[in-house]
Amino acid sequence: MPELPEVQTIINGLNQKVLGKEIQKIIELRSGTLEWQIPITSLGKIESISRRGKYIILQTSLHYKLVIHLRMTGKLIFERDLDKTSSHSRAEIIFADKTKLIFDDVRTFGKIEVMKKNDDIPALKKLGAEPLSNEFDAEYLIDKLRNIKAPIKTVLLDQSVIAGLGNIYVAEILYRCKIDPRKAGKTLRTAQIKEIIKYTKVVLQEAIKHNGTTISDYRSVEDKSGEFQNFLNVYGKKTCECGAEIHKIKQAGRSTYFCNICQS
Ligand SMILES: [Zn+2]
Incomplete structure (x- = not known):
């Protein structure tokens, strides 16, 4: 699933390729991909492209917005040739200059919602702090971890x-902090929480610099792989740098990778 660095890389690509383009129409190729909150004849030009969590938000000049979530396998691929498509194209945003953005999604969980510019996006109201913002600091996380029995990985x-x-970035962050992912949130010391804040920002920034991580599906707007998978220490690995075996366990139904020598 694309995580923050992959979504940010896609947004950086969209800013280069489609910012300012006039949307001529949106074609839905698989029903259920597009959700129209309102009947729309014309959307206007793409005025801004931003991210909140894993959501991509495109604001348009005629006071609408497109809210895109890629879920498991969604991709946005820029294409200069209107006749070209991709094998799992679910919707296509056609621009007036005869280029398009293909929404490709093998697993079909991804969605494009079209709504008025000032309407609230219900899903965004439930989101916590942006990890690269100043709001995400030790004080914030200490408050969130108070009385939390769940393992830090799950939190x-x-x-x-x-x-x-x-899953991928949490494994890397906890490895860099040398914290065992099974540790209960409330048992972490302030110094450890400060490490989590620090390495969350460091790992995400490094990953954005390397255009995200491609383990299976993720592709950029130009249909290229990320490179941060080459810098991961534990996710999907068999041996730690220290020589010990990497453990793979299940936590809340998801795979967790860690080194029980380096992480305690
Ligand atoms: Zn190790």
Whole structure:
């Protein structure tokens, strides 16, 4: 699933490729992909492209917005040739200059919602702090972890605590902090919480610099892979740098990778 660095890389690509383009129409190729809150004849030009958590928000000049969530396997691919498509194209945003943005999604969980510019996006109200913002600091996380019995790994995946993290980055962050992912949130010391804040920002920034992580599906707007998978220490690995075996366990139904020598 695309996490914050992949979504941010897609947004950086969209800003280069489609910002300012006039939307001529949106074609739905698989029903259920598009959700129209209102009947629309014309959307106007794309005025701004932003991210909140794993959501992509395109604001248009005629006071509408497109809210896109890629879910498991969604991709946005820019295409200069209107006749070209991709194998799992679910919707296409056609621009007046005869280019398009293909919404490709193998698993079909992704969605594009079209709504008025000033309407609230209900899903965004439930999101926690943006990890790269100043709001995400030790004080914020200490408050969220108070009385939390759940393992720290599970807490960091909770989008209502931190918006945008997923399985791959949480594994890497906890490895860099040398914290065992099974540790209960409330048992962490202040120094450890400060490490989590620090390495969350460091890992996400490094990953954005390397255009995200491609383990299976993720592709950029230009249909290219990310490179941060080459810098991961534990996710999907068999051996730690220290020589010990990487453990793979299940937590809340998701795979967790860690080194029980380096992480305690
Ligand atoms: Zn190790």
